[in-house]
Amino acid sequence: MSTAVKTNTLTLVQAVTDGMRTMLREHDDVLVLGEDVGVNGGVFRATDGLQSEFGETRVMDTPLSEAGFTGAAIGMAVNGLRPVVEIQFLGFVYPAYEQIMTHASRIRARTMGHYSVPMVIRAPYGAGVRAPEIHSDSIEALFTHMPGIKVVCPSSPYDAKGLLVASIEDPDPVIFLEPMKSYRSSREEVPEDKYTVKIGKGKRVMEGDDVSIFAWGAMVPVAEKAAKEMTEQGVTCDVIDLRTLYPLDKDLIAESVQKTGRTVILHEAHRTGGVGSEIQSIINDTSFLYQKAPVEYVTGFDTPVPFFAYEDHYLPTSNRVVQAIQKVINF
């Protein structure tokens, strides 16, 4: 008998589909619902083929009604189902925000555990694909600030499947953010069978001693590119893909900063009140005396995510990251 794990070469979006398929097969109570997720397979094809395999009662096209289907999914989750809701683009989640904030996030707390909401809200997020207005928002911090919600954001196909399976199995609501710019940008070997990637754990994607770079989602390849450039200049970077934005991997953040003493935080979301500030807060709490330079940020601006003609200016680039690394090195 072979012990080799059977794998497929998948893009990130295919790995998301594979994660849903795995869980739809495993549990009859898992449902997928959202706009155009049925016959159409989702606008990004994230649910491609699922309705034909599992039927209309498990992979359900809903009315164009974010508050309606998110609210209905809460009611389903309270009554024993495990809905996986697709918000077509994260920028379309706002009508459902009340449902998430006033109900999904606090039903367990309100009822002291009598009722809970084991649901996943999946949404493609982020800029860089020349999308129309409102289609490129990156508002993870609106959710990390919400008590009772976990926020997950994979950057690779392997993590996308493993984290999605973990999110569907999680007993509490999870916001699952999918970097749409990375949906088809790379392929990776993804096990065909079920596996999980632990929520709350980051991953070191490049090992280095001089500067820590913290990033997630579509910013991870930007960090890696900058780090590779710096290697040529004799500076090595510890690139950390946080993978989960709430709860953050405090130990990994501390371990990395205590090694390097220099930090660059990279995110495409707006700067003020972003998750980056929370990372810096952890650094202050855990590693204050290890720091050799002030933390540098490379982020989106405190402006609306712009029309796409400007998005190359808005989105952090590896050049800006290189400049930030040089700044913390030369402090």
Place this chain on the structure above:
Amino acid sequence: MENQFPMKQWIDEEGNVVSEEFQKNVTEDLVKQIYRQLVRIRSFDRKCISLQRQGRIGTYAPFEGQEGAQVGSAYALKDNDWMYPTYRDHGATMTFGHSLKNILAYWNGRNEACVPPEGRHIFPPAVPIATQLPHAAGTAFAEKRKGTENAVICYFGDGATSEGDFHEGMNMASVLQAPVVYFNQNNSFAISVPISKQMRSKTIAQKALSYDMPSVRVDGNDVFAVYFETQKALDRARKGEGPSLIEAVTWRYGAHTTADDPTKYRDQKESDTRREKGDPILRVELYMKKHGLYDEAWIEKMKEEVSSEIDQAIEEMEAMPKANPEDLFDYVFEKPTWTIEEQKKAYFASLERGGM
């Protein structure tokens, strides 16, 4: 539209039976049980106002005047059904078996209050307006998927019909053909805003037309009409015939909450007039008198029982141990995150050092 959705009554304001439908369902036992519930929840409501005035509970939302709608609808439920109430529907939750102690505890800011009694599906009261309508659709869909005959009742007021979630919830239920009864109590006021400023629609029942959903307008102060119409809607739901909307036309005699002064926005003489004519309890009493069911000795004994039940609940609520700050941290997630654990530990350490 008023002609298309005439107000259904079973007894009129004088206690006369005006409909032949359901005559055979009305037994002496039913009348007495329903009357008892009406008296019970009104006594509780009045007691709560006085407890608030004495500072023994916090801000309270009274429902006096709406007892017919709440008892009639909740009495139609079966044990395994689900109830999605609002903050003014504890008359309904009491009728469905919620504990009086927990309801009092809710108005005293206690978390334990949202835990329903064992085996009863009572959701915590919706405080945001209309957000419970989509939940009810989803919960009902889950029952349908399990293949049960359980149904869901979802309460909301006239103001809620202006919210997006009202329409999204109604539409979801309609599309899913979910076994849910949307039970509207139209008391004509959303805090201070009269229904004339809330909508141009002549009825709330007509809003169901948009969702191809059966609906009915019922005299909400006629507990029997409410009971029978809710039963009909629940039966349809159980048989797989989908959702319904009931508009129960009623009136809140008092304030929106104990923090509100209704004389600022309406002439409270209207409430006095309505108490004298059309009151949901008075009406049942008139009916009982006409049918030889008004047994004063029984009523006196029943009122004593109700009063001691309420007193006991107050005693139990007031005997609850002080709110445990651990509760604050322990139920946010199934397993607390490190941030919550750290914050809890730090807070308890500060308590030990004499903080707070």
